Amino acid sequence: xxxxxxxxxxxxxxxxxxxxxxxxxxxxxxxxxxxxxxxxxxxxxxxxxxxxxxxxxxxxxxxxxxxxxxxxxxxxxxxxxxxxxxxxxxxxxxxxxxxxxxxxxxxxxxxxxxxxxxxxxxxxxxxxxxxxxxxxxxxxxxxxxxxxxxxxxxxxxxxxxxxxxxxxxxxxxxxxxxxxxxxxxxxxxxxxxxxxxxxxxxxxxxxxxxxxxxxxxxxxxxxxxxxxxxxxxxxxxxxxxxxxxxxxxxxxxxxxxxxxxxxxxxxxxxxxxxxxxxxxxxxxxxxxxxxxxxxxxxxxxxxxxxxxxxxxxxxxxxxxxxxxxxxxxxxxxxxxxxxxxxxxxxxxxxxxxxxxxxxxxxxxxxxxxxxxxxxxxxxxxxxxxxxxxxxxxxxxxxxxxxxxxxxxxxxxxxxxxxxxxxxxxxxxxxxxxxxxxxxxxxxxxxxxxxxxxxxxxxxxxxxxxxxxxxxxxxxxxxxxxxx
Amino acid sequence: xxxxxxxxxxxxxxxxxxxxxxxxxxxxxxxxxxxxxxxxxxxxxxxxxxxxxxxxxxxxxxxxxxxxxxxxxxxxxxxxxxxxxxxxxxxxxxxxxxxxxxxxxxxxxxxxxxxxxxxxxxxxxxxxxxxxxxxxxxxxxxxxxxxxxxxxxxxxxxxxxxxxxxxxxxxxxxxxxxxxxxxxxxxxxxxxxxxxxxxxxxxxxxxxxxxxxxxxxxxxxxxxxxxxxxxxxxxxxxxxxxxxxxxxxxxxxxxxxxxxxxxxxxxxxxxxxxxxxxxxxxxxxxxxxxxxxxxxxxxxxxxxxxxxxxxxxxxxxxxxxxxxxxxxxxxxxxxxxxxxxxxxxxxxxxxxxxxxxxxxxxxxxxxxxxxxxxxxxxxxxxxxxxxxxxxxxxxxxxxxxxxxxxxxxxxxxxxxxxxxxxxxxxxxxxxxxxxxxxxxx
Numbered sequence: 039x040x041x042x043x044x045x046x047x048x049x050x051x052x053x054x055x056x057x058x059x060x061x062x063x064x065x066x067x068x069x070x071x072x073x074x075x076x077x078x079x080x081x082x083x084x085x086x087x088x089x090x091x092x093x094x095x096x097x098x099x100x101x102x103x104x105x106x107x108x109x110x111x112x113x114x115x116x117x118x119x120x121x122x123x124x125x126x127x128x129x130x131x132x133x134x135x136x137x138x139x140x141x142x143x144x145x146x147x148x149x150x151x152x153x154x155x156x157x158x159x160x161x162x163x164x165x166x167x168x169x170x171x172x173x174x175x176x177x178x179x180x181x182x183x184x185x186x187x188x189x190x191x192x193x194x195x196x197x198x199x200x201x202x203x204x205x206x207x208x209x210x211x212x213x214x215x216x217x218x219x220x221x222x223x224x225x226x227x228x229x230x231x232x233x234x235x236x237x238x239x240x241x242x243x244x245x246x247x248x249x250x251x252x253x254x255x256x257x258x259x260x261x262x263x264x265x266x267x268x269x270x271x272x273x274x275x276x277x278x279x280x281x282x283x284x285x286x287x288x289x290x291x292x293x294x295x296x297x298x299x300x301x302x303x304x305x306x307x308x309x310x311x312x313x314x315x316x317x318x319x320x321x322x323x324x325x326x327x328x329x330x331x332x333x334x335x336x337x338x339x340x341x342x343x344x345x346x347x348x349x350x351x352x353x354x355x356x357x358x359x360x361x362x363x364x365x366x367x368x369x370x371x372x373x374x375x376x377x378x379x380x381x382x383x384x385x386x387x388x389x390x391x392x393x394x395x396x397x398x399x400x401x402x403x404x405x406x407x408x409x410x411x412x413x414x415x416x417x418x419x420x421x422x423x424x425x426x427x428x429x430x431x432x433x434x435x436x437x438x439x440x441x442x443x444x445x446x447x448x449x450x451x452x453x454x455x456x457x458x459x460x461x462x463x464x465x466x467x468x469x470x471x472x473x474x475x476x477x478x479x480x481x482x483x484x485x486x487x488x489x490x491x492x493x494x495x496x497x498x499x500x501x502x503x504x505x506x507x508x509x510x511x512x513x514x515x516x517x518x519x520x521x
Numbered sequence: 522x523x524x525x526x527x528x529x530x531x532x533x534x535x536x537x538x539x540x541x542x543x544x545x546x547x548x549x550x551x552x553x554x555x556x557x558x559x560x561x562x563x564x565x566x567x568x569x570x571x572x573x574x575x576x577x578x579x580x581x582x583x584x585x586x587x588x589x590x591x592x593x594x595x596x597x598x599x600x601x602x603x604x605x606x607x608x609x610x611x612x613x614x615x616x617x618x619x620x621x622x623x624x625x626x627x628x629x630x631x632x633x634x635x636x637x638x639x640x641x642x643x644x645x646x647x648x649x650x651x652x653x654x655x656x657x658x659x660x661x662x663x664x665x666x667x668x669x670x671x672x673x674x675x676x677x678x679x680x681x682x683x684x685x686x687x688x689x690x691x692x693x694x695x696x697x698x699x700x701x702x703x704x705x706x707x708x709x710x711x712x713x714x715x716x717x718x719x720x721x722x723x724x725x726x727x728x729x730x731x732x733x734x735x736x737x738x739x740x741x742x743x744x745x746x747x748x749x750x751x752x753x754x755x756x757x758x759x760x761x762x763x764x765x766x767x768x769x770x771x772x773x774x775x776x777x778x779x780x781x782x783x784x785x786x787x788x789x790x791x792x793x794x795x796x797x798x799x800x801x802x803x804x805x806x807x808x809x810x811x812x813x814x815x816x817x818x819x820x821x822x823x824x825x826x827x828x829x830x831x832x833x834x835x836x837x838x839x840x841x842x843x844x845x846x847x848x849x850x851x852x853x854x855x856x857x858x859x860x861x862x863x864x865x866x867x868x869x870x871x872x873x874x875x876x877x878x879x880x881x882x883x884x885x886x887x888x889x890x891x892x893x894x895x896x897x898x899x900x901x902x903x904x905x906x907x908x909x910x911x912x913x914x915x916x917x918x919x920x921x922x923x924x925x926x927x928x929x930x931x932x933x934x935x936x937x938x939x940x941x942x943x944x945x946x947x948x949x950x951x952x953x954x955x956x957x958x959x960x961x962x
Binding site for chain 2: 071072073076077078079080081082083084085086087097098099100101102103104105114117118120121122123124125127128129130158159162166179180182216218222223224225303304305306307308309311314392393394428429430431432433434435437438440442460462464466495496515518519
């Protein structure tokens with residue numbers, strides 16, 4: 039691997055690049071998917087490729103290939119330089135990168151139990167058992183479950199002398215039941231441990247064992263069916279408590295994306311949008327209440343957004359983002375950080391060898407507070423407890439958001455009441471976080487993995503994490519769908 | 522990868538396989554994208570990717586293996602791995618068979634050589650033209666200019682042997698000022714259809730027209746949706762509701778509604794992979810020729826699209842809408858067309874006493890697929906229409922709206938249309954569209 043990355047860098051330099059880096063990536067992914075009693079997907083993806091990123095004439099160029107012969111790699115490096123020169127025809131100024139000490143490192147994965155060593159038959163059997171347990175009644179029309187394993191080896195070399203080998207194992211799983219009303223007029227879904235990809239981390243088989251999928255399967259089926267009979271969440275203004283996985287997505291959309299410095303600087307304006315957290319707000323904008331503390335932490339053991347070095351060779355870091363409600367930090371890169379007087383916070387990651395690194399979330403964590411979930415509910419007179427995301431949307435500056443959840447409980451006089459369906463809530467990001475008056479404590483804090491964070495053109499899907507427990511927000515508009 | 526090379530590789534897999542049935546998909550692509558922001562190119566990439574995917578069937582057990590080593594030994598190994606995977610799987614009793622060959626004598630080469638060979642320098646020149654208008658007005662332009670060639674080969678042990686190739690090109694431009702923005706885009710099979718300067722001019726004019734935006738209260742408004750917004754809405758409907766698996770699983774409004782009126786009689790929607798106004802496809806990812814499928818005709822539910830798995834469950838034939846296996850979402854229409862009308866965007870505006878004009882939506886998401894309720898934001902050019910004229914730019918709004926209800930009150934449809942992501946569609950005027958909240962810009 040080292041020879042090819044070195045060849046790519048040297049070829050690019052010989053062709054005129056003032057800076058070059060190369061990433062050679064080999065990956066293997068195994069996914070088992072079960073649906074309604076049958077194995078519907080048993081798939082293995084094995085791939086490799088090399089991506090070469092260069093600066094020539096003061097501008098970026100990038101090219102990649104799946105062919106890993108020396109000839110193909112050299113040709114790809116020369117194409118990257120040609121592309122950079124085309125970029126330079128519109129440049130305003132030469133690119134400048136923040137300094138980084140060139141690292142030479144070998145980093146092993148952090149999985150305790152190698153998930154690839156767990157026989158496929160055992161993975162299938164677990165999911166089929168869950169499938170059967172979710173089939174609690176006839177109205178459960180579809181049951182699904184999956185287990186996903188990823189192993190990635192990545193070698194990074196740069197013209198500055200960096201030489202980094204990293205190995206990574208990710209493991210994830212989840213189950214879901216869909217209930218359909220006999221007359222076809224309604225459908226409701228429950229998922230565990232979360233929707234949109236279960237839960238996932240840079241961990242081994244131990245994360246699947248800790249989920250206890252089978253121990254939760256019957257409940258998932260029962261709750262999906264019960265939702266068909268539940269009343270709609272009425273429209274109004276309520277205090278709401280968000281369960282951890284929904285809170286993780288709230289952090290993701292309303293904090294994780296707007297702190298990406300490339301968005302802030304307009305580099306994503308054509309697609310995902312920009313950000314309301316403009317540079318003059320850094321250090322003096324009240325993002326949330328004093329209960330709100332958010333960090334970007336690539337060093338959390340097992341987090342899906344954890345790593346030792348990013349794809350520019352910058353060490354993974356823990357960066358304060360919101361401290362006692364004050365906005366204090368960005369996710370940044372070697373190119374963007376100097377523009378606002380900072381150094382890279384080490385967040386550049388690419389979705390495989392064929393994509394350039396972009397600023398991506400690491401683990402964006404809502405740090406624990408003092409409350410237990412039970413205390414929060416007991417302290418709420420007229421509210422909703424909202425669990426598990428089902429729909430999400432936010433504007434292109436990350437201000438106006440609206441989320442839907444699979445399940446809601448009424449809270450009346452400090453106790454949980456009826457189950458409600460089709461719950462939605464919406465708000466404006468800083469108003470919402472300023473209305474946060476209770477955050478769950480560490481004993482209930484979970485690392486949630488989001489394996490499908492989309493950004494960039496061509497689209498890239500990143501694996502990121504969010505540590506969260508639960509939190510309460512006062513006076514939130516709910517039930518938009520029923521107005 | 523040309524047809525002959527691809528077929529030779531496919532044959533290596535089929536000859537090596539010891540499974541009961543075997544399918545191989547060979548994908549090859551060369552694509553490039555030049556991205557700009559703040560009136561300069563800031564990302565510029567190209568990729569060359571080849572990949573093989575092998576689906577092996579042993580009884581009713583299925584395994585799929587994908588790899589990028591396309592050497593003869595690499596391909597033979599994929600065949601062995603797929604068979605081994607299928608053997609340890611559990612049976613899917615609904616699986617009947619891979620599809621057999623279906624005669625097709627139409628076109629399979631949709632590639633434009635000039636687009637396939639388009640250069641980094643050509644894209645940079647396009648970007649330069651696209652930002653001219655914005656720059657001259659002291660505004661900033663951002664966007665992406667992409668060109669690419671791709672081929673898909675599907676062969677199976679039942680005799681399917683198909684090859685198709687195509688090109689595509691797209692240029693999108695967002696022009697932003699201090700308190701407004703505008704958008705324009707062209708997607709096409711040929712790069713020569715893209716007029717970069719004109720797109721930059723359109724986006725710039727929208728940005729200028731929407732300066733100093735006013736606020737309107739959320740509520741129900743008459744709304745004119747430009748094609749980008751209509752396409753987003755129809756794509757949402759197509760993804761969630763217009764495939765056979767969605768019906769079979771009870772998550773589509775189409776379940777039990779075939780032949781019933783579901784929206785206004787002036788609405789017809791169909792899928793046609795052969796229509797040159799879209800990005801053509803001769804076959805689906807099982808090598809089945811794509812059929813035109815009427816989805817909604819004159820407001821009546823007419824049909825959904827099928828792949829071999831969903832079709833065999835009900836003793837039907839595939840309509841040629843399979844996605845690559847394994848596919849948990851089911852078949853989806855991806856060459857969608859919406860019938861045009863007899864109006865124009867200008868006439869719709871002139872005939873509107875009070876309403877909103879929406880350029881495009883942002884971050885749309887389905888809330889309830891059976892009720893077809895979706896949400897999203899307006900973006901890059903939202904306007905107030907008063908007395909038949911664009912009276913002001915507006916701050917953006919969130920909508921929460923049933924798509925079928927919206928399509929039940931369409932009072933005008935444009936004569937012309939354009940290709941959006943997977944949908945070719947005209948602008949529409951809707952009697953009522955529900956905006957549920959507002960944002961700050």
